[in-house]
Amino acid sequence: MALASAENTPLKITACVDNKGDVKPQSGADKTISLLINPSQLKHERSICYSKEQPMGDTGAGRQFSHMQPGKLSFTVILDGTGVVPRPPRSALPDEVDDQLKALSRVIYDYKGVVHQPSIVQILWGKLLFTGRLTSFNVDYTLFRPSGAPLRASVALSFDSYTSSKQKKKEDSASSPDLSHLVEVQDGDTLPLLCERIYGDSRYYAAVARFNGLRQFRALQPGTQLHFPPLE
Template identity: 30%
Template sequence: MDDNGQLVKVLIHAYEDEEFRNKSGISPNPISLPVNPESFTQNFKVELNQQQGQGNQGTNPDYKGTKPEELKLDFIFDGTRTIEGYKYNGDDHSVKSELEIFMNTVYNMNGEIHRPHFLQVQWGNFMFPCILSNLDLNYTLFKPNGDPLRVKASTTFLNYVAQRERVARERRRSPDLTHVRQVKSGDRLDLMTHKIYKDSNYVTRVAKANGLTTFRKIKPGRELVFPPIDKRSQE
């Protein structure tokens, strides 16, 4: 529900660019899920190398990477007209027509970009930039002529971050580059150092780089430089 007590539907916006700036010209855009899911699942995965040496009983997993976040939504398309608040995206209220609109948005190839759309799943204030990675359609009810009357959709959306933004994020987090931070009230140099380098033992080097004779009292508002440090040379 929104602040006015109105039911907020899940929306799916379709874009033609990976930075989510140019909306697709398909209509309607965005589309609404006909019925909100009762819940949704976010899946986070860390990829580890768990190879075990011969004769060893345990493993010492090495970190390989963090996989993109997944969002899973299950909902239905229904043509029985018995569900209160059911939302149609087109004038033809058949399940077949609603499925076609949905597939054009999330799955079918856009001839302008030669791939399916980039998507933003929105539910109220929740926004998830993504692409569709999996779709299962389970047909459970039919009209006498064989047309579908109810279909359960199970979808998996994969979080998508544009290459330029991803590289920028990684550069901002990298301890191998110079960082500049403004001191806020309550900040401690050792904690700021640990946040960037994952090791507070470099605090004296940071203090020296900034001409500090003490790092216990730092004036708020001052900008501090955290220089690049090659940790391999310290080993």
């Protein structure tokens, strides 16, 4: 698929299941939600932990690596029920703010009895693809009807990244063709050459061209960013 502009593409959150180490997005109207108003900011945090044991006389450089902390993604979205915000064609988002909150909760927050926890979710927006689990869900109501029904709400969301057992094994080899890669085209790069470099087989160039929506893939422009999906 072609990467669309983040300005024209709604942020989409989809509930997923971890099936024997494979995280798969679910289908269905209650399994996904596309926002009407995109966030104005995203905060993506990463951190590394080192051993607290410090050798005598060491100034800090000698501390041993301990572990990687889960990545954190946080952003605030606006839910609007005033009707003044244009809706994209075929939008399934409810009209009322309360119903929008319920739809969002079903995807990211509600307890699922089968797996005994809320859903793992996939957050997709432009070039962002984040898989994680909700850690906080805070709602501020900012506009009301005379009856007290909310017309607008600000929702602050935070997620911790989630890595399946199978993905963790793949990450033991950073160059694994089973991982998704985002590559910036350099001068002289060709699609077959990049496929050979990533997959070890240049014949995947046609599939990668289709995945990225490329029409003129024989002359790649330097600076273009291409997604190389994992091999099935």
